[in-house]
Amino acid sequence: MNSIEEKEKLLEIKDLKKHFKLSRKQTLKAVDGISFDIYKGETFGLVGESGCGKSTAGRTIMRLYEATEGEVDFNGDNVHAKKSAKELKSFNRNMQMIFQDPYASLNPRMTVKDIIAEGIDIHGLASSKDDRLNKVHALLEIVGLNKEHGNRYPHEFSGGQRQRIGIARALAVSPQFIVADEPISALDVSIQAQVVNIMKRLQKERELTYLFIAHDLSMVKHISDRVGVMYLGKMAEVATSDDLYAEPLHPYTQALLSAVPISDPEVERTRERIIIEGDVPSPVSPPSGCRFRTRCPHAMDICANVSPEWQEHKKDHWVACHLYNE
C-alpha cells in the first residue's frame, strides 16, 4: 500500500448532516455532522452499532438522500450542489452501490443478464445488442459466474452468487466509487470470503475506491485501509486500520474492539473485556455533550456539557473525546 501522503483525495466529506423529520416536533438526527476524506483507490471501512447512521451516511454521500447540511466533494465537485439532469446522471454513473440483502435487491422478474445491463442501458454504454451481450458476459466472468447464468433468474442462485450479480451490476457502468453497504452480512462465512476476495481483486484491477459498511470488525480490518467508527450519528474516531486496532483512542472504539469475540477458545477464556453497560440512547433525543457519555467508563463533568471537538490527535488519527484535550 502507498503511504497516505501520496494519496489523492477522491471524496471530502465536510460536516455532513442528514436529519429525518418524524413529526412537527421530533427530528431524528441520523447523521449529525461527520467529516472525513476518502482517498483514491482505498477501502474506507465504516463501523458502529446498529442504527448509528452508517447506511444513512453512505446514502447521503451518494446523494440517494439530500443532505440536510454540509458538503460532499467528489473529485472536487460538490455532489449536493444544484445539478442539471445530465450532470446528475454522470454522478450516478461514477458512484454505485452494493446492497446488504442479495435477495431483496435484485428484481425477481428480470433475467440476470438484464439486471446487469440495466446501467449500461440507462447510460447508453453499448453500441449494439452484441456489444451489450459481450459486456454482460465479460462482467459475469469477472465475478466468477458463466455466460449461461445470464439467462437465469435471481431465485435460481445462492446468496453468494446473488451478491456477485449485485457486484457485476455495480461494475457495469465502470464507476470510480462503490458504497458497499454490508455486502457480506447475509452470507455464510465460507461464502463471505469468496465475495471479499472478488471485491479486493477488482479493486486492484480497476483502481476502485470503496466505502465498506459493516459490523463485523475482523472483516473490516481485513479489507480496509482506513476505518471510521460511528456512534449515534457522529464520528468517534478515524485512523488507518492498523493504528485503530493497535491503539484505539476513543473509549467506544476500545469497548467495541474488546467485545469482538475471537475464534480461539483459550484466548476467549483468559481475555479481559471492557464491558460497557446499557443500551444505545435514542437518536431522537441524544445525550447532551458527548453522545457516548451515558455508557462511557471515563465520562467526566465536561462530557455532559460540551460536545468534544473532532481533532487530529496524531498524524492521520482523528478522534472526538475530551480525554485528548489538554
Added chain:
Amino acid sequence: MSKLLEVKDLSIAFDTYGGEVQAVRGVTFDLDEKETLAIVGESGSGKSVTAQSLMRLVPMPPGKFAGGSIVFNEEDLVEKSDKQMEGIRGKDISMIFQDPMTSLNPTMPIGKQISEGLIKHQNMSKKAAHNRGIELLKLVGIPNPERRIDQYPHEYSGGMRQRAMIAIALACNPKILIADEPTTALDVTIQAQILDLMRDVQEETGTAIILITHDLGVVANAANRVAVMYGGKIVETGNVNEIFYNPKHPYTWGLLSSMPKIDGDDEELLAIPGSPPDLADPPKGCPFAARCPYAMKVCENHMPEYTHLSETQQTACWLLDERAPDVEAPESAMVGGTKVHE
C-alpha cells in the same frame, strides 16, 4: 449417568413443489445438564430445523418426521401429541430466536407474556407471577423492572427485547434453552452483555443450552461442545478445544480457514469454492464432496461412517479410513498458530 437429551438418527423432510427436501438426514447427538452445545454450519444445513424439532415447532405439514427419536426424560418427543407437547414447551424446553419481534406478542405487555407461562405451568397466582416477572427482568438486566414490566415490546430497544425474550424463556426454569442465533441482530457490545447473561443464568439455574450461531468467535466464547453441520448431517462433533485446535473434517478446516484473523495481515482469505448441495436431491455420498479439495472416488457415492477420535470427538470423513492417504489440516485452519494443546 443418563443424558438429559438424546437425539438419535433424526430425519426431517419437507414436501415442496420442487420435491421432497431432506432438511435433516440422520442426526445424532446428546446433551448433558449444564452444558452448552453449539451447532455451527453452512446456511441451509438444517441447524434451525433440528432445533425446532426438539420443541416440535417444525410446521407439519409441509414438514414430517422421516425417522429417528428425540428422547427427553426417558420419553420420545417424536411420539408425543400436540397437547402433550404443550406441557413441555416453555416449561422443560424453551427457545429464543434471532428476531425477538417475531416471537414477542406486540399487543401484550412484556410482564403478561412472562406470567402467562408461570400461571399455566406452575399454577402461580397472578400476583406471584407478576412479582416473579419483575425478578426475571432484573435478572436479565432490564433497568427499572417495576415500570418496564407494564410496557409493550415496541417500547423496548433491540437489546432489551432480546433480554425480555430470555426472561420469558427462563420463566419456568427450563432444563433446556435453545438459542437460535440469539445475538446475530445485535452489536458486539450488546452481544457481549447477552452472552455473559446466558452464562450467569446457566451457572445459577443449571440449564443446558443449545446455541446455534455462525460466529465462531461466539462459539469459542460460549460453548463446551460443538456440532458442525453440513448438508443435513453432523459431519464433526467434539469439545470446543478439539474442534478449534484439532479439527479433522475438511469442512471444519474450510470454516476455520475462511475466518479473517483479527491480528492477521491482509492476505487473501481462503474461500471454499462452490455452493452447498441441493437437499431436494441430496448427494448419495459425503455431502461436502463437490467442494472438498481432498475428495476421493469413494466420497461421491458412499457416506463415510463416524470415526471416534476420542470420547468426545467424532468425524465423518473418508480421510480417516486407514486406506486413505495421510492428509494434514492446512496451516490456515490452525487456530492460535503453533500453540501446543493437549
